[in-house]
Amino acid sequence: MTLAWNLDPGKSLTGLIQTQSPVIISNDTRGSLLMGDMASLALSPVLIDQNMVALIYAGKHNKATRPFEERDLLLIVGVSHHVSNDHPTPEV
Numbered sequence: 001m002t003l004a005w006n007l008d009p010g011k012s013l014t015g016l017i018q019t020q021s022p023v024i025i026s027n028d029t030r031g032s033l034l035m036g037d038m039a040s041l042a043l044s045p046v047l048i049d050q051n052m053v054a055l056i057y058a059g060k061h062n063k064a065t066r067p068f069e070e071r072d073l074l075l076i077v078g079v080s081h082h083v084s085n086d087h088p089t090p091e092v
């Protein structure tokens with residue numbers, strides 16, 4: 001799954017990236033960024049020294065299942081923390 005393929009090209013992820021905060025986007029959200037068969041996305045930045053170096057995301061295509069919830073986002077945030085702790089900034 002490629003994130004760009006599932007987001008509305010007329011809307012921007014810039015605001016989500018600038019806040020550097022985890023977020024859940026669901027198709028039932030008014031003005032959703034999602035297109036096609038994507039039902040829900042959970043996104044979390046990976047931060048190293050206050051800089052976003054990666055974005056971890058999980059997606060659901062089945063609209064019959066529940067959308068992502070806060071507890072799902074906590075798991076993704078935990079993974080992002082683990083990744084950032086495994087890659088310390090090199091000494092300059």
